[in-house]
Each structure stands twice: as C-alpha cells, then as structure tokens.
Amino acid sequence: MSNRNFSKAKAREAGQGYVFMSPTLLVLLLFIIGPILYAIFLAFHKVQLLGAADFQYVGFDNFTKIMNDEKAKIALWNTFKYVIIVVPVQTILALVLAATLNAGIKGQKFFRIIYFLPTLTSSAVLTLIFMWMYNQNGLFNKFLSIFGLPGYNWIGDPSIALNAIMMMNIWSTAPFYMVIYLAALQDIPESLYEAAELDGANVFQKFLFITVPNLRPVTSFVVIMGLIGTFQLFDQSYIFSGGSGGPNNSTLTVVLLIYQYAFKSMGTMGYAAAIAFALAIVILIATLIQRKFSKEESLY
Amino acid sequence: MKIKKMLAGMSMTALMLGTALTGCSGDKEKTASNGEKTEITLAGWGSSPEETKLLDEILKDFESSHPNIKVKRETIADQYMDVIKTRLIGGEGPDVFYLDAFEAPGLISTGTVQPLDEYIKEDFDLKDFEEPLIKAFQNEGKTYGVPKGYSTLAMFYNKKMLEEAGVEVPKTWEEFQAASKKLSNGKGVYGFGASPELARLYHIAQAKGGKVATDNKATFADQKVVDSLQPIVDMHNVEKSAAEPKETGATWTGEMFGQGKAAFVFEGNWAIPYLKATFPDLEYGTAELPEINGKKGTMAYTVSYVMNAASEKKEASWELISYLTGKEGMEKWTSKGFELPSRKSVAEKSGFAEDEIRGPLVAGAPYATVWADDTNLPIIFNNFNNQFISSFLGEQPLDKALKAAETQANKEIENQ
Numbered sequence: 001m002s003n004r005n006f007s008k009a010k011a012r013e014a015g016q017g018y019v020f021m022s023p024t025l026l027v028l029l030l031f032i033i034g035p036i037l038y039a040i041f042l043a044f045h046k047v048q049l050l051g052a053a054d055f056q057y058v059g060f061d062n063f064t065k066i067m068n069d070e071k072a073k074i075a076l077w078n079t080f081k082y083v084i085i086v087v088p089v090q091t092i093l094a095l096v097l098a099a100t101l102n103a104g105i106k107g108q109k110f111f112r113i114i115y116f117l118p119t120l121t122s123s124a125v126l127t128l129i130f131m132w133m134y135n136q137n138g139l140f141n142k143f144l145s146i147f148g149l150p151g152y153n154w155i156g157d158p159s160i161a162l163n164a165i166m167m168m169n170i171w172s173t174a175p176f177y178m179v180i181y182l183a184a185l186q187d188i189p190e191s192l193y194e195a196a197e198l199d200g201a202n203v204f205q206k207f208l209f210i211t212v213p214n215l216r217p218v219t220s221f222v223v224i225m226g227l228i229g230t231f232q233l234f235d236q237s238y239i240f241s242g243g244s245g246g247p248n249n250s251t252l253t254v255v256l257l258i259y260q261y262a263f264k265s266m267g268t269m270g271y272a273a274a275i276a277f278a279l280a281i282v283i284l285i286a287t288l289i290q291r292k293f294s295k296e297e298s299l300y
Numbered sequence: 301m302k303i304k305k306m307l308a309g310m311s312m313t314a315l316m317l318g319t320a321l322t323g324c325s326g327d328k329e330k331t332a333s334n335g336e337k338t339e340i341t342l343a344g345w346g347s348s349p350e351e352t353k354l355l356d357e358i359l360k361d362f363e364s365s366h367p368n369i370k371v372k373r374e375t376i377a378d379q380y381m382d383v384i385k386t387r388l389i390g391g392e393g394p395d396v397f398y399l400d401a402f403e404a405p406g407l408i409s410t411g412t413v414q415p416l417d418e419y420i421k422e423d424f425d426l427k428d429f430e431e432p433l434i435k436a437f438q439n440e441g442k443t444y445g446v447p448k449g450y451s452t453l454a455m456f457y458n459k460k461m462l463e464e465a466g467v468e469v470p471k472t473w474e475e476f477q478a479a480s481k482k483l484s485n486g487k488g489v490y491g492f493g494a495s496p497e498l499a500r501l502y503h504i505a506q507a508k509g510g511k512v513a514t515d516n517k518a519t520f521a522d523q524k525v526v527d528s529l530q531p532i533v534d535m536h537n538v539e540k541s542a543a544e545p546k547e548t549g550a551t552w553t554g555e556m557f558g559q560g561k562a563a564f565v566f567e568g569n570w571a572i573p574y575l576k577a578t579f580p581d582l583e584y585g586t587a588e589l590p591e592i593n594g595k596k597g598t599m600a601y602t603v604s605y606v607m608n609a610a611s612e613k614k615e616a617s618w619e620l621i622s623y624l625t626g627k628e629g630m631e632k633w634t635s636k637g638f639e640l641p642s643r644k645s646v647a648e649k650s651g652f653a654e655d656e657i658r659g660p661l662v663a664g665a666p667y668a669t670v671w672a673d674d675t676n677l678p679i680i681f682n683n684f685n686n687q688f689i690s691s692f693l694g695e696q697p698l699d700k701a702l703k704a705a706e707t708q709a710n711k712e713i714e715n716q
Contacts, residue, residue, distance in 0.1 A: 049389045051410035051609075065715055070708055136549035156546035158690055244682060248690035263382045265679050266406050267716045 042273035049269055062274035072275060074249045075257040076282075078162060082233055082253070083286075086166055086173075087226040093174040094222065095215070098181030099207060112182070119176040127239040130168045131155060155240060158250035165236045165251060173229065177222045184218040185211070220294040224287050231283045234259065254279050338616040343374045343384065343394035348573065351638045358632050362623045369616045388412050388608065395611040396620055399445055401436035401602045401672035402499070402681075408437075408444050409675050414607040415442040419618040424626065428643045430665055433602045436672040445604030446625040449639025451569035452664035453500070453598045455590065459583040461489075461563040469587050476564070476590040477531060480541040483563040492535055492542035493553040493562025496692040498684045500566060503599050503669040505529055507592040512684075516674040518709035520684060521702045528592070529688075530698055537694040544692065558582055568601065569640055569661055586660045600668035602642065640665070676713050683709035 018025070043062055048054040066072050097115055101108050118126070133139040134154035141151030154164040192210050201209070212219075234255040237245065245252030245260070254275065262272035342359070346352070352375070359371050374394060376383045381403055387393045399407060407413055420426055420443065426434065429447060437445035455476075457469060465483050470476035480491025498505070498512070505512050510524030519525075535542035543562070550556035553565040558579035565571075566589060575582055589598045605621045607614060623629045627646060634641040634650060640662060641647045653662040673680070687705035691698045 048410070050385060050407070051412045053389075068711075069715070070711070136547060138549065153547055156544065156689075157693065158695065244686060246686045246689055247693070248695065249686055260682070263385065264682065265712065265716065266410065266675065271715065 039273045039276060042270050043277045044274075045270045046267070047270040047273075048267045050266070058270070062271045063278065065271060066275060066278060071249065071252065071257060072254075075245070075252045075254045078250070078252055079231060079233065079254045082162065082166060083227060083230045086170055086230050087223060090170045090174040090177060090226060091219065091222050093170065094177035094181055095212070095219070097174065097178045098185055099211060101178070102182060102185045115175045115178060117175070118172040119179075121172070123172065123235050124239060126172055127168065127236050130164075131240065134164055156247055158246075158248040161240060161247060161250045162237075165233075165240060169230075169233070169236060173226075177226070180218060180222060181215065184215050188214045216294065220291070223290055223294070227286050227290060228283055231279065231286070337368055337370050338613050339370045339372055340396060340611075340613050340616050340620060341372045341374055341394040342620065343376055343397040345380045345398060346375045346377045347638070350573070350636070354633065354636055354638070358624065358629060361632070362620060362629070366619055366623070369619060371620060388610070391610060393608045393610060395608055395613055395617045396605055397608070398448075398603050399437075399606045401433075401447075401604070401670055402677060404437050404445060404604070404606075404672060405439065406675045406678065407606075408439050412609050413444045414609040414611065414614065415444055416446070416607065416618070416621070417442055419614075419622070424622055425643075425645075428627075428645050430642055430644060432600065432668065432670045433642045436602060436670045437604050437606070445606040446621055447602045447604040447642040448625055449630070449634055450600050450602040450642050450665070451640055452600045452661050452668045453566045453568050453589060454586045454660040454664060455588065456557055456565050456567050456571065456575075456584055456586050458557065458560065458563045459585055461560070465563075469585070470590050472594075473531065473590045473592045477535060477539070477541070480535060480564060481539050484539075484541040486540065488548060488561060490541060490543040490548070490562050491564060493548075493550075493556040493565040494532060494536070494542045494544055494692075495553050495566070496532075496544050496685075496689050498681045498688070499601075499671055500599065501529065501532070501688075502671060503597040504532070504592065506669070507595065507597055513673050513677065513680050516676045517713055518676075518680045518683065518706045520680070521699070521706040523699070526699045526702060529702075533692055533698050536692055544689075557584070569637070569658070572657055573638065586657050588660045588663055596664075596667050598664035598668045600665065600670045602670060602672075676709075679712050680709050683712070 044057060044059060046056040046058050046061075101112055101115070105111070121129075135141075136151065136153060138154075140154065144151050152160050154160055188211065192214070193206055196206050196210055232255055233253045237251040237253050237256050238259070241247070241251045241256075243256075243260075243264075245256050258272045258275050258279070261268040261275065344355075356373065359373060363369065363371060380398075381400075384393065384397060385407075393412070399413070404413075426443070430450070433447045433450050434443065437443060437447065455469075461483055462469065462479075467479045467482055468475075470479045476492075483489070483491040495501075502512060505520060505525045505528050508524045508528040510520070510522040510526075510528060512518070512520045512525065532542065536544075543556075545552050545556045548556055548559075548561040550559060550561065553562065554567050554571040554574055555578075556562045557565040557567070557571075558575055560582075575584065588596060591597075605624060607617045607621065611617055624633065625642075627643060630641050630643050630646045631649065633639070634646065634652075637652070637658065640652060640658070641650055647653070647662065647665075652658045655662075683705040684702070687696075687701040688698075690696055691701035
C-alpha cells in the first residue's frame with residue numbers, strides 16, 4: 001500500500017517536472033526534433049514546395065542519385081580535403097598556443113585576450129574582412145611583395161581559393177580550442193612536472209610526455225568538435241564565391257551544395273535533404289573512427 | 301492543404317537550421333482589413349538610397365490618389381529570391397513584389413504568381429510596352445508581370461585613355477580587340493574589363509548562330525557557341541588585353557572602370573549614377589556594343605511587378621501595379637534615370653534617346669536579348685559560370701570546359 005502511495009507521489013512529482021519543462025520540450029520538439037524527422041521524411045520524397053505543395057514517394061532514389069552526381073563528389077572531396085588539413089592544424093596550433101600561454105610568460109593575460117579576439121568576431125564579418133586582405137591589392141599580396149614573392153589571386157584562382165578559406169578558418173577557430181586547452185592545462189598536477197624535472201627532463205620532454213598525454217581527453221573533444229565544425233563549412237565559402245561554389249567548383253562544400261539544391265533549383269528539396277542526411281552519417285562515422293583511435297578512457 | 305503548407309514551412313526551417321542559415325524574415329504584415337483601408341505589401345530588394353527615396357515619393361502619390369489603399373514597402377536586403385520563396389511557401393508572401401525576368405519562368409511555373417490578364421484593361425495599353433520585355437513575363441499566352449523598367453548593356457570607354465593611345469571608339473569586334481590590345485600596358489591596366497559570366501555573355505555566345513539553351517536544356521557546348529566566346533578567352537590568355545575585376549582588386553567591372561584599370565567595360569544603366577557618385581572626375585563616354593559579324597547585339601535586364609496568387613487583396617494590388625507601371629507612374633519612376641522606361645510612349649517623352657550617355661543604352665533596346673529563358677536557366681547559368689571562369693583563367697580549353705559544364709547542367713536538369 002505504502003509502496004503504491006510512493007509511486008503515485010513519484011508520478012505526481014514527475015508530472016510536475018514535465019509541466020515545468022514543457023515550454024522547453026515543446027520548443028525542442030517543434031524546432032529540433034520535428035525538423036529532423038521531417039528532413040528524413042523529405043529525403044525519401046520528390047518535393048515541390050512552391051505553389052501546390054507536392055510530395056511523391058521515391059524510396060531511396062534520392063540517395064542513389066548522389067552516387068552519380070559529379071558535383072556531390074567534388075563537394076565531398078573538397079570538404080574532405082578541408083577537414084583533413086584544418087582539423088589537425090588547428091588542434092596542434094591550439095595546443096601550442098595554450099602551452100606557451102601557460103608557461104608563465106610576462107603579460108600572458110594580455111596575450112590570451114589578443115589570441116582570443118578572432119573567435120569573438122562573427123564569421124561572416126571575418127570573411128568580408130579577409131576578402132579585403134585577400135584582394136589582389138590587399139594586405140596579403142603587399143606583405144608577400146615585401147619579400148619579393150609574387151602575389152596571388154586568392155579569391156579568384158581555383159587552385160588557391162580553398163586554401164585561402166583554410167587559412168582564414170584556422171586563424172579564427174584555433175583560439176577557441178586554445179581556451180579549452182588552457183582550462184585543461186590548469187588541471188595537470190604540478191607534481192608531475194616537478195618529478196620530471198628531478199629526473200632531468202627538459203621543456204620539450206615535459207611537453208611531450210606529460211602535457212600531451214594528460215590532455216588526451218580534451219584533445220579528443222577538440223578533434224570531434226573540429227570534425228563536426230569543419231564538415232559543416234558553409235558561410236565562408238558561400239561569401240567567398242557569392243554562393244556559386246566557384247571558381248571551377250573549388251570552394252563547393254557539401255553544405256553549400258545542399259543549400260544550392262534546396263533553394264537555387266526548383267523541385268530538388270528532397271534531394272537536398274538526402275544529401276544532408278548523408279552528410280550527417282559521414283560526420284557520425286568520422287566521429288566514431290576518431291573515438292576508436294583515441295584511447296581517452298585509458299588515461300590514468 | 302493547410303497541413304502541407306505547414307509541413308512545407310517546417311522543412312524550410314529544418315534546412316535553414318541544418319545549413320546554419322539564419323535570417324528568415326518573420327513579418328506579420330497582415331492587419332485585418334476592416335473595409336475602410338486596405339493595406340498591401342510591396343516587397344523589393346534594396347537599392348540605392350536615392351532610388352528608394354524616389355519609390356517612396358511615388359508610393360505617397362499613389363496613396364493620396366487612392367485614399368482607400370495603404371502600401372507597406374518592405375526591403376529584402378539579401379538573398380531576395382530565397383526569402384521570397386520561403387515566404388510564399390509559408391503563406392506569408394507579400395501582395396506585390398519584384399521579379400527578375402531571369403527567375404520569372406521558374407516561379408511562374410509553380411503557380412504562385414497571379415496571371416494579370418483579367419485585370420489588364422484596354423486603357424492600360426499593354427501594347428505600349430517593348431515587346432521583348434513583356435514577353436519575358438508571359439507564358440502560354442498569359443501575362444504574369446509588368447516590367448517596371450529595364451537596362452541594356454553599352455560599352456563604356458575612358459575618354460582620356462583612348463585619346464592618349466590615339467584609339468578610335470571601336471565599332472566592330474575586331475576593332476575592339478585591336479583597341480583593347482593597344483590600351484593594355486601589362487602592368488595592371490587592361491583594355492577590356494570583362495565579367496566572365498553568362499548573364500553578360502549570353503548575346504555574344506549566340507552571335508554565331510549557336511544556342512545557349514534549347515528546349516530548356518543546356519546546349520552551350522555547341523561549336524558555334526565555343527567559337528563566339530573564344531575571342532574573349534583569347535583576349536585574357538593570349539593577348540593579355542582583358543581581365544576580370546577580381547584580378548585587379550575590384551569587385552565589379554564598374555569599379556574597375558572607375559579606377560582606371562580598364563579602358564572598356566560593358567555595363568548598364570546602373571553604372572551611370574554609380575560612376576557619378578564615386579568617380580565624379582572620370583571622363584567617359586558610351587557607345588553601342590561592338591558588332592559581331594556585322595550584327596548588333598546587347599543584353600537587356602528587366603524586372604517586373606508581379607502579384608502573389610495567394611494574395612487576398614488582388615484588386616488593390618492591381619491598382620498599385622497599374623499605377624506604378626502606368627504612363628504617369630513610370631514617367632516619375634524613370635525620371636531620375638535609375639532605369640529606362642519600358643513603355644515606348646514614356647521613353648519617347650523622356651528624351652533618353654538623345655542623351656549623350658544614355659543614348660546608346662536606349663539604342664540597344666530593339667535588338668537586345670532579354671536575360672531570360674525558361675525554368676532551367678538558373679541551373680544552366682550556374683554551371684556555365686563555374687566552368688567558363690576556369691577557361692577564362694587559362695586552366696582548361698574552352699570547348700572542354702563548356703562540354704563538362706553542359707553535361708553537368710543537363711544531368712541536374714534530368715535529376716529534378
């Protein structure tokens with residue numbers, strides 16, 4: 001009897017909890033869960049949304065289409081190149097920056113602020129500023145010419161445009177991960193460094209054999225976040241190419257392609273949803289692979 | 301139907317979230333019409349402050365002559381077509397909005413644009429409009445939009461540069477090529493400031509009888525099209541007498557021209573107020589585009605006012621459209637020269653044909669190719685541009701680039 005009473009009270013309590021949570025739950029359902037389910041629904045249909053909305057079930061057609069789509073292949077390859085270069089570079093850069101800032105240099109608080117500044121700027125604004133600097137008569141080419149090096153057509157040359165975006169993005173995201181590393185660095189017990197010093201380790205050895213291994217869980221986090229972030233590259237390449245992914249498809253990323261299919265051509269909304277779905281799976285796989293290779297559990 | 305609309309709206313939200321795209325306009329414009337005053341919305345893209353001011357003045361005139369109608373003007377600053385489409389899907393579309401001829405067939409085919417035939421009366425005088433302009437908004441005998449104005453391309457030339465080099469204003473393409481070569485100094489100054497994109501090259505591409513698109517499919521890999529476009533590619537790669545704006549650090553050819561980095565550019569009406577405001581000391585003239593094979597040609601760009609098929613205030617919307625594109629409204633609208641009048645009678649009265657700078661633009665109207673084709677032009681256009689630029693920059697031969705672009709475009713068209 002008392003048991004039943006207890007469960008009743010528990011149910012009531014849970015009910016109250018849900019009532020209090022309901023605004024949030026509703027928002028989540030409406031704006032996150034709902035759209036996800038609807039996107040999955042779209043991926044299996046041929047859709048015409050304008051005018052008399054028209055849905056036609058096509059099964060896996062949208063997915064098989066991706067296999068024969070030259071542009072999708074280029075987009076995936078570009079995105080892959082981007083991820084493979086940006087993620088390691090930004091992670092290593094963030095780690096090195098954090099380590100130097102943690103080493104007790106004079107004025108390190110000042111440098112922390114300076115280094116963190118790029119992250120505070122909106123990525124769209126940042127892109128526009130960089131486009132000025134990448135201009136044929138811009139800062140970058142002026143800088144190169146000081147050393148007698150030839151300038152580039154950074155934005156217009158297909159062989160360079162993606163690299164220009166990479167440089168810009170590494171510069172702007174590395175500081176964010178640096179802050180995460182900085183926080184993690186505070187957690188490494190000082191005694192480990194002292195012990196290593198007694199054993200005669202130099203600065204590099206301390207970094208390689210104490211700092212890096214101790215930061216492994218954080219590195220894993222940084223890499224996963226980096227993977228997800230870089231796979232979703234959109235705004236920079238959109239602004240760079242004016243939405244076309246040009247020149248010569250060199251800045252076409254998967255998300256930009258999704259955008260093009262969803263909004264720029266009629267009747268390909270379902271196909272766009274299918275690519276979005278495929279991208280989600282690719283990111284999931286990449287994350288799983290990363291987790292497999294980083295042994296974050298075996299730290300202590 | 302309602303549920304489908306709602307689902308449709310949600311899908312847009314989903315994709316918007318997915319692509320980290322924010323910025324969906326959530327205007328609740330519709331106030332209950334209580335019979336006294338009807339409020340209609342007019343949406344357009346942002347133009348120069350002077351142009352917007354002029355439009356506001358005209359709208360004020362309209363409101364005073366139509367006291368029962370109130371017009372709410374909305375500016376969609378960026379990604380105009382995306383926003384319009386999203387709002388139409390969500391049932392929140394404006395009553396009257398701008399529509400570019402280039403996007404018109406696609407939007408018309410969805411049935412979201414109201415045919416205007418039942419509203420157009422004899423006294424509106426539809427025949428007064430330049431034939432190719434109004435045709436861009438017609439489909440199967442129905443008229444969907446009334447062009448508010450247009451602009452053609454003319455050749456802008458830098459008077460000082462031509463004088464110093466002792467070059468006459470070229471009349472034919474061969475003369476133009478020779479002049480461009482003479483005016484290039486190899487150090488950042490080029491004869492021809494080119495826009496390597498289909499919207500600017502369409503008439504040149506078809507100059508030798510080839511077709512960019514046939515039956516709503518891309519056919520620009522045709523040898524005749526390749527031959528027509530080859531001279532422009534050669535001007536960049538062989539003769540070094542042409543460059544695109546990006547190569548000189550400019551954002552568009554008008555700016556390149558103003559900065560004195562190009563002696564010739566093919567630009568439209570919009571460049572005139574721009575040059576006046578930004579480079580007031582520049583001495584320039586305009587002429588009709590150089591002839592190819594003894595044939596004149598240019599592009600015409602036009603935008604019309606269209607009515608939302610789902611609008612609940614169609615009568616009032618038509619009142620607005622007919623006022624803005626009527627003889628009186630158009631005269632006011634084109635008086636400052638932001639656009640050329642699409643009505644023949646207004647054009648005659650305006651005197652633009654005798655204007656030294658605008659004359660060549662007006663002269664191009666009868667033989668201009670309107671930048672519009674069929675529903676698939678956006679796909680054709682996107683693929684053409686993407687590959688043509690690489691050929692223009694010398695990375696692959698033109699025929700190969702266009703072949704690749706055509707194949708991809710047609711594949712995308714089939715996949716729709």
